[in-house]
Amino acid sequence: xxxxxxxxxxxxxxxxxxxxxxxxxxxxxxxxxxxxxxxxxxxxxxxxxxxxxxxxxxxxxxxxxxxxxxxxxxxxxxxxxxxxxxxxxxxxxxxxxxxxxxxxxxxxxxxxxxxxxxxxxxxxxxxxxxxxxxxxxxxxxxxxxxxxxxxxxxxxxxxxxxxxxxxxxxxxxxxxxxxxxxxxxxxxxxxxxxxxxxxxxxxxxxxxxxxxxxxxxxxxxxxxxxxxxxxxxxxxxxxxxxxxxxxxxxxxxxxxxxxxxxxxxxxxxxxxxxxxxxxxxxxxxxxxxxxxxxxxxxxxxxxxxxxxxxxxxxxxxxxxxxxxxxxxxxxxxxxxxxxxxxxxxxxxxxxxx
Numbered sequence: 001x002x003x004x005x006x007x008x009x010x011x012x013x014x015x016x017x018x019x020x021x022x023x024x025x026x027x028x029x030x031x032x033x034x035x036x037x038x039x040x041x042x043x044x045x046x047x048x049x050x051x052x053x054x055x056x057x058x059x060x061x062x063x064x065x066x067x068x069x070x071x072x073x074x075x076x077x078x079x080x081x082x083x084x085x086x087x088x089x090x091x092x093x094x095x096x097x098x099x100x101x102x103x104x105x106x107x108x109x110x111x112x113x114x115x116x117x118x119x120x121x122x123x124x125x126x127x128x129x130x131x132x133x134x135x136x137x138x139x140x141x142x143x144x145x146x147x148x149x150x151x152x153x154x155x156x157x158x159x160x161x162x163x164x165x166x167x168x169x170x171x172x173x174x175x176x177x178x179x180x181x182x183x184x185x186x187x188x189x190x191x192x193x194x195x196x197x198x199x200x201x202x203x204x205x206x207x208x209x210x211x212x213x214x215x216x217x218x219x220x221x222x223x224x225x226x227x228x229x230x231x232x233x234x235x236x237x238x239x240x241x242x243x244x245x246x247x248x249x250x251x252x253x254x255x256x257x258x259x260x261x262x263x264x265x266x267x268x269x270x271x272x273x274x275x276x277x278x279x280x281x282x283x284x285x286x287x288x289x290x291x292x293x294x295x296x297x298x299x300x301x302x303x304x305x306x307x308x309x310x311x312x313x314x315x316x317x318x319x320x321x322x323x324x325x326x327x328x329x330x331x332x333x334x335x336x337x338x339x340x341x342x343x344x345x346x347x348x349x350x351x352x353x
Contacts, residue, residue, distance in 0.1 A: 001219075005020075005166060005168045005179050005181045006020070007020075007168075007170045007172070007177065007179055009172065015032055018170040018171060018172050018177070019170065019171050019314045020168055020169070020170050021169050021170065021171050021176075022169075023169050024199070026074050026075070029074065029122065029139070029167055030049075030059055030060065030074055032178070033060060033072065034046060034049055034060060037062055038103055038270070039167075039180065040062075040070070040072065040165060041165070041180075041182075041186055042064065042068060042139065042186075043064075043065060043121075043122070043325060044062040044063065044064055045062060045064075045117055045118055045121040045122070046060070046061075046109060046110070046116075047061045047062055047063050047069070047102060047105055047106045047109060047114070047167070048060075048061040048105040048106065048108070048109045049061075049109060051105055053090060053093045054093060055086070055089045055090065055093060056086075058071065058073065058090045058093075058094075059072055059073050059074050059139075060064075060072040060073075061094070061102075061105065063102075063114075063118065063130070063131075065124075065126035065324055065325050065326060066127060066129075066324065067118075067120050067126060067128075067129055067130030067131065067132070068132075068133050068134060068135060069094055069102070069131060069133070069134040069135075070134070070135055070137065071087060071090050071091055071094055071134060071136045071137065072137040072139055072326055073086055073087040073090060073136075073137070073138060073139065074139045074140070074173065075138065075139065075140035075143075077140070079144075081144070081146060081147050081150070083138055083140065083147075084143075084147050084151060086137060087136045087137075087138055087162070088136070088162075090136075091134060091136050094134050095134065097131070097132065099130060099131050101116070102114055102130075102131045103115075112329070114126060114130070116154065118130075122325050123255060123256065123323075123325065124323035124324070124325070125319065125320060125321075125323070126320070127333075128320055128333075128335075132170055133161075134161075135161035135162065135163075136160075136161065136162040136163070137163055137164070137165055138151070138162070138163070138164040138165070138166075139164075139165055139167065139208075140164060140166060140167075141166060141167065141168055142166060142168075143164055143166075143183070147164075148164070148183060151163070151164055151183060151184075152183075152184065154333075155184060155189055161189060162189075163182060163183055163184055163186055163189050164182070164183035164184075165180060165181070165182055165183070165186075166180065166181045166182070166183070168181075169181070170269075173349045178312050180203050180270045191247075200298075200332075201330045201331075201332055202330075202331055202332060202337050203249060204249045204250070204251055204330075204331040204337065204340075204346070205243075205244060205248055205249065205250045205251070205328060205329070205330060205331060206249065206250075206251055206253060206322065206324055206326075206328070206329050206330070206331040207229055207244075207250045207252050207253065207327065207328055208231075208253050208255055208324065208325065208326065208327050208328075209223065209252050209253065209254050209255070209260070210232075219287070220254055220260060220311075220312045221311070221312075222286060222287055223252075223304075224260070224261060224306065224309045224311075226277050226278070226286070227266070227277075227278060227303055227304050227305060227306060228275065228283070228301050228302060228304055229241075229250075229252060229301070229304055229305055230272060230299045230300065230301045230302075231299070231300060232272070232298055232299030232300060233299075237327050238269070238298070238300035238327070240270035240326065240327045240328035240329075241300050241301075241302050241327065241328060242268070242269045242300075243256075243293070243328050244268070244269065244302055244328065245265060245268060245269065246264075246265050246266055246267065247264060247265065248264065248265040249262070249263075249264055249346075249347075250262070250263055250264070251264060251331055251340055251344075251346070252302065252304075252309075253323060253324075254312045254315055255323075255325075257312045257313075257315035258311055258315030258316050258317030258321065259315060259316045259317065259343070259344070260310055260311070260315050260316075260339060261304075261306050261308065261309035261310070261311075261344070262306070262308050262309075262310060262344040262345075262346050263304040263305055263306040263307050263308075264304065264305050264307070265302055265304060265305060266303040266305050267302060267303030268300060268302065269300045269301065269302045270300065270303050271296065271298050271299070271300055271301075272284060272299040272300065273298075275301040275303075283301060307344070307345075308344040308345060316339070316340075316343040316344070317340060320335065321335075321336050321339065322335075322336040
């Protein structure tokens with residue numbers, strides 16, 4: 001059935017439904033998204049807006065931290081089935097664009113080269129596989145049943161990375177409130193497509209330890225000495241630590257420096273206030289990490305047994321090394337894995353999906 005959202009205010013034991021109102025101009029929604037791409041659920045670089053194609057202007061063209069292009073098309077006054085066909089048409093156009101083409105689009109939009117814009121946005125070099133793949137987003141208030149069936153068919157039967165994101169406007173206390181919902185879980189949709197297009201996983205996890213030694217108390221020397229890594233500031237940063245299990249191999253990356261250690265997870269993630277050092281002392285005795293009392297902004301910690309480490313000042317890197325602003329992700333980049341084997345004696349890991 002067609003997806004619809006609803007919003008209620010909670011007042012004690014009572015719920016008050018709020019009226020959904022029509023957005024007076026879908027241009028406003030496009031402006032909001034262009035100004036803050038995190039409305040689409042992740043950190044993205046805006047590459048182009050109203051990009052000229054052989055099939056008309058593509059609303060928004062963005063790039064994620066892994067170099068994958070993101071095609072976002074608003075429904076506007078088209079029928080839902082027309083906008084699904086349109087985003088597929090734009091995807092066929094984007095597929096035939098090379099790195100030089102995308103670079104020209106980025107320069108027109110940002111006055112920066114794609115490499116410079118990517119580095120400014122994500123703090124790392126443009127990945128070697130940038131622009132080699134793409135995914136699609138249909139942006140709408142709602143879709144009809146047949147359009148939802150088409151998108152789900154493409155997702156599930158052909159493992160195509162296409163999704164729909166719904167934005168609805170409500171009147172709450174005299175103000176406009178914007179609500180967002182997804183047709184399908186975006187993480188599951190992307191992972192399904194990645195299984196089809198990516199090389200087998202090395203079995204090594206990339207873990208980002210933050211900006212530098214003073215970032216929110218994340219002192220790499222403490223992590224190195226006492227066997228832990230942490231993340232926090234928002235749930236979207238610490239939640240990925242819970243993907244890691246005892247025995248997992250991790251490659252620790254110090255943002256702005258390079259790779260600083262290889263080790264194995266010894267303890268699953270827990271709030272910093274509950275983490276005890278090997279000598280029995282609580283972590284908060286030696287660290288300024290924010291604990292569970294900070295709720296969503298709390299730091300969460302995993303235990304690590306380090307196989308090899310270096311000081312941040314001697315971090316290992318090279319031009320084109322794999323780096324990612326995500327706190328945790330699977331490390332698949334062959335050149336980086338070979339580099340880590342050389343620098344840290346990273347053992348060969350059995351491939352996994």
